[in-house]
Amino acid sequence: MGVIFFLILFSISVALIFLVAFFWAVRSGQFDDQYTPSVRILFDDKSSSPNNKTQTSKRDS
Amino acid sequence: MKEDLIIKHTSCSHCGEPVESSSHSESFPIFCCQGCKTVYHLLKENNLCTYYDLDDSPGITIKNGLERKRFDYLIDKDVQNKLIDFKDSEIASSTFYIPNIHCTSCVWLLENLQKLDEGIVQGTVNFLKKRLSIIFDTSKTDLRNIVELLTTIGYEPNLKLVQLEEKEHQPIPRGLWLKLGVAGFCFGNIMLFSFPEYLNMSVSDSLDSFKIFFGALNIILATPVLIYSSSDYIKSAWAAISQKGINLDVPITIGIFALFGRSLYEILSGTGIGYFDSFAGFIFFLLIGKIVQKKTFDGLSFDRDYKSYLPISVLKLIDGKEQSVSVKTLEIGDEIVLRNNELVPCDSILQSDGALVDYSFITGESDPVTKLENDLIYAGGRIIGSQCRLLVTKKVAHSYLTQLWENDVLKSDESKDNRSLADRISPFFTSIVIGIAILSCLFWLYIDPSKAFTIFTAVLIVACPCALALSAPFTFGSATNILSLNGLFLKTVDGIQKLGSIDTIVFDKTGTITDSRKANITFHGYSLSKFEKELIIASTKSSTHPYSQKIYSYLNHTDVDLQELDFIEEINGKGIHAISGDSTIYVGSKNFIEESTGLDLGNNRSYQTSVHIAIDENYKGFFEFKNQLRNGLKELLNKLQSNYETHLLSGDNEKDAVQLSASFKGDENMHFNHSPQQKLTFIHDLSATNKILMIGDGLNDAGALKKSHFGISISDRTSSFSPACDAILDGDELKNLDNLIGFAKASNNIVNVSFGISLLYNITGLAFAVTGHLSPLVAAILMPLSSISIMFFTTVATRIKAKNKRLKIWV
Numbered sequence: 001m002g003v004i005f006f007l008i009l010f011s012i013s014v015a016l017i018f019l020v021a022f023f024w025a026v027r028s029g030q031f032d033d034q035y036t037p038s039v040r041i042l043f044d045d046k047s048s049s050p051n052n053k054t055q056t057s058k059r060d061s
Numbered sequence: 062m063k064e065d066l067i068i069k070h071t072s073c074s075h076c077g078e079p080v081e082s083s084s085h086s087e088s089f090p091i092f093c094c095q096g097c098k099t100v101y102h103l104l105k106e107n108n109l110c111t112y113y114d115l116d117d118s119p120g121i122t123i124k125n126g127l128e129r130k131r132f133d134y135l136i137d138k139d140v141q142n143k144l145i146d147f148k149d150s151e152i153a154s155s156t157f158y159i160p161n162i163h164c165t166s167c168v169w170l171l172e173n174l175q176k177l178d179e180g181i182v183q184g185t186v187n188f189l190k191k192r193l194s195i196i197f198d199t200s201k202t203d204l205r206n207i208v209e210l211l212t213t214i215g216y217e218p219n220l221k222l223v224q225l226e227e228k229e230h231q232p233i234p235r236g237l238w239l240k241l242g243v244a245g246f247c248f249g250n251i252m253l254f255s256f257p258e259y260l261n262m263s264v265s266d267s268l269d270s271f272k273i274f275f276g277a278l279n280i281i282l283a284t285p286v287l288i289y290s291s292s293d294y295i296k297s298a299w300a301a302i303s304q305k306g307i308n309l310d311v312p313i314t315i316g317i318f319a320l321f322g323r324s325l326y327e328i329l330s331g332t333g334i335g336y337f338d339s340f341a342g343f344i345f346f347l348l349i350g351k352i353v354q355k356k357t358f359d360g361l362s363f364d365r366d367y368k369s370y371l372p373i374s375v376l377k378l379i380d381g382k383e384q385s386v387s388v389k390t391l392e393i394g395d396e397i398v399l400r401n402n403e404l405v406p407c408d409s410i411l412q413s414d415g416a417l418v419d420y421s422f423i424t425g426e427s428d429p430v431t432k433l434e435n436d437l438i439y440a441g442g443r444i445i446g447s448q449c450r451l452l453v454t455k456k457v458a459h460s461y462l463t464q465l466w467e468n469d470v471l472k473s474d475e476s477k478d479n480r481s482l483a484d485r486i487s488p489f490f491t492s493i494v495i496g497i498a499i500l501s502c503l504f505w506l507y508i509d510p511s512k513a514f515t516i517f518t519a520v521l522i523v524a525c526p527c528a529l530a531l532s533a534p535f536t537f538g539s540a541t542n543i544l545s546l547n548g549l550f551l552k553t554v555d556g557i558q559k560l561g562s563i564d565t566i567v568f569d570k571t572g573t574i575t576d577s578r579k580a581n582i583t584f585h586g587y588s589l590s591k592f593e594k595e596l597i598i599a600s601t602k603s604s605t606h607p608y609s610q611k612i613y614s615y616l617n618h619t620d621v622d623l624q625e626l627d628f629i630e631e632i633n634g635k636g637i638h639a640i641s642g643d644s645t646i647y648v649g650s651k652n653f654i655e656e657s658t659g660l661d662l663g664n665n666r667s668y669q670t671s672v673h674i675a676i677d678e679n680y681k682g683f684f685e686f687k688n689q690l691r692n693g694l695k696e697l698l699n700k701l702q703s704n705y706e707t708h709l710l711s712g713d714n715e716k717d718a719v720q721l722s723a724s725f726k727g728d729e730n731m732h733f734n735h736s737p738q739q740k741l742t743f744i745h746d747l748s749a750t751n752k753i754l755m756i757g758d759g760l761n762d763a764g765a766l767k768k769s770h771f772g773i774s775i776s777d778r779t780s781s782f783s784p785a786c787d788a789i790l791d792g793d794e795l796k797n798l799d800n801l802i803g804f805a806k807a808s809n810n811i812v813n814v815s816f817g818i819s820l821l822y823n824i825t826g827l828a829f830a831v832t833g834h835l836s837p838l839v840a841a842i843l844m845p846l847s848s849i850s851i852m853f854f855t856t857v858a859t860r861i862k863a864k865n866k867r868l869k870i871w872v
Contacts, residue, residue: 012250012278019246024237031776034190039165040172041110 074113075101075120076215100214108177112166117368119166134385135205144204146194152182154196155204157218159211162191171216178202178210184407190755193218229332237355241348244290247282254278258334259838273549276328279337279611284368287321291344293351307488307837309530313347315491316525323518339840343527343700346848354534358540362747371844375399375406391453400448407460409441409451411597415632416449417606418442428670429633446606446632471634487526487817502830512833519835523826526846528819533814535855543863543870546581549773556787556810561769561805562752567702567744567765569757570711573775574721575688576697576792584616586674586682592624593676596646599624600639604631608672609648636672647675670716686716693796698724700799706751710740710765740765754802756790800866807862813853822847 025031074090075097086533090099090730097120099459100549104112121346147154162171167186174184180202185194194208211218254275264566289464291314298314301307324335351647378396388406389398396412400407405418411432419429420442429445438451440460498520505513544551551557568574589597589818598616601609602623628640636649638657647657654660654673660680674681701707703723709721709731717730725731732743741764747753747771755762760777766772766786774786775795790798826843829835863870 004271007255008274008278014284015114015246017249019242022242022246026235029235031235031238033187033189036168036186037186039168042165043115043172046681 072121074586077117077120079279080539084682092558094573099189099638102216103177104170108172109173109176112170115166115169116164119164123426126682135208136203137387140387142206143610145829150197151198151200152196153199154194155209156192156194156205157208159191159193159216159218161216162186162188162193167216171550172213174207174210177214181207216330228519237348237352239266240290240293241345241352244286244341244345244348247286247290248338248345251279251341254282255334255837255841259841272334279335280325280328283321283324283337283340286341288316290348291317294347307491308484309487309490309526312487312491312524312526313530314337315494315521316527319518319521320525323522334837336837336840339844340523340838340847341832342841342845343525344756346527346845347530348385349852350531350534351722352540357534357538358657370635372422375403381699388457391457393453393456395453397451397453398448399444399451401446403444403445405438405440405444405451407453407457407483409438409440409453409457411436411438411449411459412452413447413449415635416447417445424528449745490526494521495602497524497827497831502511507736516830516833519833520827521836522822523830523843524825527821527844528822528851529816529850531848532815532819532855535852536808536812536815536859539856539859540804540863543859543868544801544804546870547797547801548791548870550789550791552787552789556806557808559787559801560754561807561809563705563750563754563770565706565708565710565747566756567710567747569755569762569765570709570717570721571688571713573758574690574694574709576691577718580686581689582611583685583687584682585685586680590673591683593681596639596641596676597648597674599626599641600637600646600648601621603629604637608670608686608754609637609685611686613646613671644677646677648672687720690720691792691795694723697796697798702726704799705754706730708747709753710735710743712736712740716850737762741768744768756795757786797868798870803864804863804868807866808859811855811858814858815822818854819847819851 072091073093075092077634082647090101092101093834099121099296104110135144135759145153145155146386148342159171161167168188171186172184174195174432175181176834178197180198180200182196184196186192187194193211197207210758242545248568255360257271257275294310294313295307298310301311319338320336320340324337324340327333327335334818374385375388375391376398377386377391378384383398391407397406397409398461409842411434414436416432416437417429418432420439434552440455440457484811498517501520502513502517504549505516537555541551544557550562594616598613601613603804604610604613624641624642625638630638632638632649632653636647636653636657639646639648649672651671654675657676658680660675660678669698670686671683672686673683698707707725707730709725710734711731712735713733718733721731722728740762744753744755748768753769753771755766756775757766757772758774762772766774771788771789771790772786775792776789788800794801822843826835826840829843860870
């Protein structure tokens with residue numbers, strides 16, 4: 001029956017990983033705005049976004 | 062774009078406003094004004110027409126308020142530093158509050174700003190908070206360019222004095238989410254470990270080691286819930302007790318400690334497995350309620366300060382040159398220049414010959430006031446007509462407008478009973494619970510002393526007002542959402558409670574029940590020939606006086622030809638004198654006509670605003686301006702009369718008394734010529750016996766709004782300033798007021814009913830507890846059941862009520 005102790009501890013640590021992932025998600029701001037991204041994903045990127053990226057990367061460099 | 066579809070519309074392609082003249086409709090696209098056209102072409106040139114595909118006519122009409130704003134002050138380093146969140150050598154970021162964000166297209170356009178301005182790196186919109194964060198390249202563009210660009214396309218950011226003074230640099234509060242996450246995580250795991258106990262699986266001796274193991278795990282998991290997740294409740298309860306008060310968090314905290322302590326004792330003593338699952342679940346549901354509350358609250362943010370009314374900058378004369386400076390820097394003796402439609406930032410003396418000042422916001426008078434040279438002009442007035450020079454006599458912070466705000470009544474009147482129902486009943490609730498706990502403890506001490514402690518804690522545990530604490534946030538959260546969908550924006554969530562309890566309604570007149578933008582014009586006198594009309598049109602055309610403009614648009618039809626004028630002179634505050642060929646025309650006040658032509662006009666009705674006309678020394682008659690009631694207002698007032706006591710309280714004169722007397726049960730309920738202070742006193746006296754809903758719009762109502770039980774300020778543009786109040790109502794929705802109040806009342810009933818339901822749960826639980834049958838299993842079923850059923854009931858019930866009141870609801 002000792003395997004149950006091991007399994008439980010293992011499952012808790014897996015669950016902890018997800019809790020940490022949740023912490024990361026909250027801290028990185030993913031829960032700050034829960035509406036706009038749902039709108040944003042529906043926009044068509046008419047070749048605009050690759051263009052953007054090159055511009056941004058140019059500026060960064 | 063779908064051209065064939067849009068051609069049939071008679072509305073502006075940009076903003077959707079109806080287009081009046083049909084002559085443009087042959088060519089696509091059509092626009093209501095030049096401003097809309099400019100924006101359209103700007104977007105078209107930059108391949109941004111997707112804007113028009115996402116929503117129907119998403120644009121913001123540029124028709125009104127097309128003043129060229131000057132943003133020179135944004136060059137100022139101090140101002141910049143306050144507006145910029147972050148800056149390094151190349152890149153800076155700034156966040157703007159843009160009230161005009163209203164649809165998907167807005168999000169799209171604002172996030173594609175880089176196509177309009179090379180220097181913008183990225184724009185990110187937070188739709189619900191109506192905020193736009195912009196990252197821009199400081200070498201290619203600057204703050205001023207960006208703000209000007211935003212203003213040109215109709216998204217003017219709300220830059221106000223208050224923002225410049227205190228920079229809100231609070232980190233975004235994310236703790237609640239983390240607390241919820243921890244509580245949810247522990248709740249789930251503890252429930253799994255408690256499951257064997259529910260099914261009586263741990264009875265056999267061979268599984269005893271599991272019992273210890275699970276018990277230890279539960280203690281470890283429950284500790285962060287106590288220390289971290291429930292810390293807000295414990296702190297709040299502690300704060301209440303140290304101030305010798307009791308709020309709803311006190312019984313919650315008692316329950317928290319009873320649950321935790323009892324469970325800890327049971328596990329350590331080996332007498333049971335404890336109630337840790339109920340404990341974690343309880344905190345989890347409470348936090349969900351809190352998040353709902355916070356989300357509702359986020360939607361309610363609006364300005365309520367004189368500082369957000371005043372402009373940031375003003376043109377100051379320095380060595381004869383105009384320079385844009387921040388109003389805060391104005392000193393006594395400075396000379397400033399104000400143009401048409403600009404606000405007077407501080408009390409000053411007029412230096413120009415004459416000026417027309419619109420005080421409607423400050424005093425409630427609907428007609429502009431004429432000021433002459435050396436007259437004192439109070440801050441908050443709006444200059445109408447030609448530009449004028451002013452000499453500053455008081456600093457902004459000491460001006461009349463500011464004094465109105467600093468009025469003691471506005472400040473010290475926080476004591477009116479605005480505690481929520483939950484907070485009011487919690488002292489009784491807490492004492493009853495503790496009473497029952499002690500009584501049953503004493504009773505069991507007599508019968509069976511070994512059970513007394515168990516019963517005592519069981520009562521405290523089960524009486525924990527979890528469902529009670531959820532009733533109000535869920536009902537009011539859902540009700541607030543529905544109300545804002547219908548144009549009523551509350552300042553606090555508790556507002557619904559107050560709104561639902563009113564029995565008297567007091568209306569301000571100017572701007573509230575009359576629509577100041579629309580006036581009924583009628584002409585009295587000899588009928589005018591076509592030529593005479595054209596003369597009047599020509600002479601009023603170039604004037605900025607509001608009445609001239611109204612006459613102009615009243616007479617101006619497509620078939621008139623403009624008469625050439627040989628001479629035109631406008632005397633500020635008096636009238637216009639113009640000559641065309643052989644004809645001389647005078648348009649203006651009675652005195653002006655009498656003085657210039659020597660005619661005696663006799664006595665006209667003195668109260669109504671009128672503009673008189675004389676052509677070639679002959680008196681032709683006068684235009685009369687009647688304030689027009691808002692749409693559907695008569696019906697509203699009639700409906701309200703049967704259920705509420707209604708009053709009219711106006712700073713204006715009695716000119717509209719006749720028009721309104723039918724709607725206000727005769728004259729004794731109509732009060733005219735009231736100064737802001739008198740309004741305040743009136744409300745104060747009336748509030749001794751009545752619960753008053755005050756509806757006003759201007760700063761002159763600020764005291765009355767604040768003093769009343771519930772103050773609603775009317776706003777025709779949600780972006781404009783509103784005085785201290787409990788809620789802002791969209792002017793077009795005023796006609797719905799009876800339904801909105803009815804819905805608020807219904808919401809209060811829903812809260813009461815759900816309070817009843819949760820008390821029933823508590824009583825059921827108490828019955829278990831007092832008789833000594835509260836097993837962990839019963840607690841684990843009862844607590845989530847009560848919470849979830851309350852959430853379900855309140856949400857469904859508010860939606861049904863809203864539907865009954867014919868309010869818009871979310872699908």
